[in-house]
Amino acid sequence: MARGSIWRKPLNWPGPKTDKPLLKLKREHSIAVIVLVALALLAFGLNFLKGIDLLQRRNVYHVMYANAQGLGDASPLLYKGLKIGQVQQLQLAEDGSGLIQVTYQVNQRSLFIPKDSKVIISGDLFGKWAILEPGVSKEPAEVGSFLEGNTQPSLTESVAANIDPLKRKAEGMIASVDSVLTSLQAILNPGTIGDIDSSFTSVRRTLETLERTAKRVDDLVAAESMALRATIENMEKLSRSLADNRDEMDRIFSNLDTLAASLASGRMDRALENMAQASDQMKTLMERLNSGQGTMGKLMTNDSLYNNLTAASAELDLLLEDLRVNPNRYFSVFGKKDRLPKLSDADVKRIQQAMQEQR
Numbered sequence: 001m002a003r004g005s006i007w008r009k010p011l012n013w014p015g016p017k018t019d020k021p022l023l024k025l026k027r028e029h030s031i032a033v034i035v036l037v038a039l040a041l042l043a044f045g046l047n048f049l050k051g052i053d054l055l056q057r058r059n060v061y062h063v064m065y066a067n068a069q070g071l072g073d074a075s076p077l078l079y080k081g082l083k084i085g086q087v088q089q090l091q092l093a094e095d096g097s098g099l100i101q102v103t104y105q106v107n108q109r110s111l112f113i114p115k116d117s118k119v120i121i122s123g124d125l126f127g128k129w130a131i132l133e134p135g136v137s138k139e140p141a142e143v144g145s146f147l148e149g150n151t152q153p154s155l156t157e158s159v160a161a162n163i164d165p166l167k168r169k170a171e172g173m174i175a176s177v178d179s180v181l182t183s184l185q186a187i188l189n190p191g192t193i194g195d196i197d198s199s200f201t202s203v204r205r206t207l208e209t210l211e212r213t214a215k216r217v218d219d220l221v222a223a224e225s226m227a228l229r230a231t232i233e234n235m236e237k238l239s240r241s242l243a244d245n246r247d248e249m250d251r252i253f254s255n256l257d258t259l260a261a262s263l264a265s266g267r268m269d270r271a272l273e274n275m276a277q278a279s280d281q282m283k284t285l286m287e288r289l290n291s292g293q294g295t296m297g298k299l300m301t302n303d304s305l306y307n308n309l310t311a312a313s314a315e316l317d318l319l320l321e322d323l324r325v326n327p328n329r330y331f332s333v334f335g336k337k338d339r340l341p342k343l344s345d346a347d348v349k350r351i352q353q354a355m356q357e358q359r
Contacts, residue, residue, distance in 0.1 A: 059085075059106040061141065063119045063149035064093060068100040070128035071121055077104050079132045084108040087130065102149070104130065115141040122152045318350070 065071075068090060077085040085106040093099040104119065116135030123129060141147060153161065221228070242249070288294060292301035299305060 059109065059143050060088065061104050061106065061113070061119075061144070062146045063102050063104065064099045064146065065102060065121065065149045065151060066099060067151060068102055068121065070123055071102065071130070072128075075127075075129055077106065077119070077130045077132060079108075079111065079134075084111060084132065102130075113141045113147075115139045115145070116148070117141060118148045118150055120150045120152055 071087060071090065073087055073090065075087040076083045077087070085104055085108070087102060088105040089103040091101050091103075093101045102119075106113070112134075113132070114135040114137040116137040118133045118135070120131045120133060121128060122131050289297045289300055292298055
């Protein structure tokens with residue numbers, strides 16, 4: 001081929017052929033890829049609307065509740081007011097206990113959750129949420145483990161709990177008022193009304209009597225005004241007399257003070273001391289008398305003197321009786337004595353006593 005000549009492709013040169021089935025396969029692949037991307041975006045969008053970020057690493061924990069009313073999917077999980085996660089799933093417990101198993105997703109990887117932490121359901125009129133209360137344990141809760149759950153009463157429940165007792169009290173009060181009104185209706189019959197009228201009449205009569213009594217008192221005071229005036233004048237004279245004799249009264253009080261001072265200086269103490277000594281001596285004397293010491297003690301405790309005196313008196317009586325009956329036995333006027341003296345009553349008694357003793 002000469003220089004400068006232009007090379008031309010032969011007409012029968014085997015060029016690239018158009019492959020229509022290959023073009024059709026690429027279109028199906030692109031449609032499939034588009035559908036998959038759309039599904040992925042749809043899933044991501046739904047989870048994002050639920051509050052689940054698929055791009056973050058998730059820590060899941062489970063809590064059992066007896067009642068999870070008001071709690072739903074994507075309900076927030078708060079820690080000190082900060083949202084750290086949300087509810088992922090609610091379902092019945094598989095053990096058949098009837099409890100509600102709530103699965104929480106925690107998005108904060110740096111948060112340390114002790115194993116004794118609690119998740120408390122709280123809320124208000126507008127919704128429910130869960131609050132994480134960390135425990136005091138040093139061991140962390142394992143991912144997927146169960147935490148302790150609790151439920152705080154909502155505002156509606158609190159109001160209902162406070163209103164129900166008031167409602168019951170109001171119902172009881174209404175029943176009591178109804179009973180009182182029924183009793184009043186039963187009491188306020190015509191007879192009772194007549195008794196009330198009679199009572200008011202009696203009260204009015206009593207007031208009239210008091211009015212008459214007050215009038216009599218006024219008349220008595222008016223009649224005795226002169227005596228009252230004289231009494232008041234006497235009291236004034238007495239007051240003036242006391243004022244005039246104030247110096248004398250002062251001297252009397254001074255003398256009383258002097259007497260009290262002299263008594264307080266030791267005279268009263270000495271007198272009391274002497275009285276105490278006399279009392280002790282009297283006590284000692286009485287003890288000696290009771291114990292039989294001394295003449296008086298022996299006379300008081302020993303009855304031999306009394307017995308001797310009694311016997312001597314009896315002998316004297318017998319002697320006097322014998323002297324009266326047989327005077328010649330002791331006195332002889334002419335130097336003669338009776339040969340047969342008479343027996344006196346005393347002689348008879350002594351003979352009887354001697355005979356009884358011999359028996």
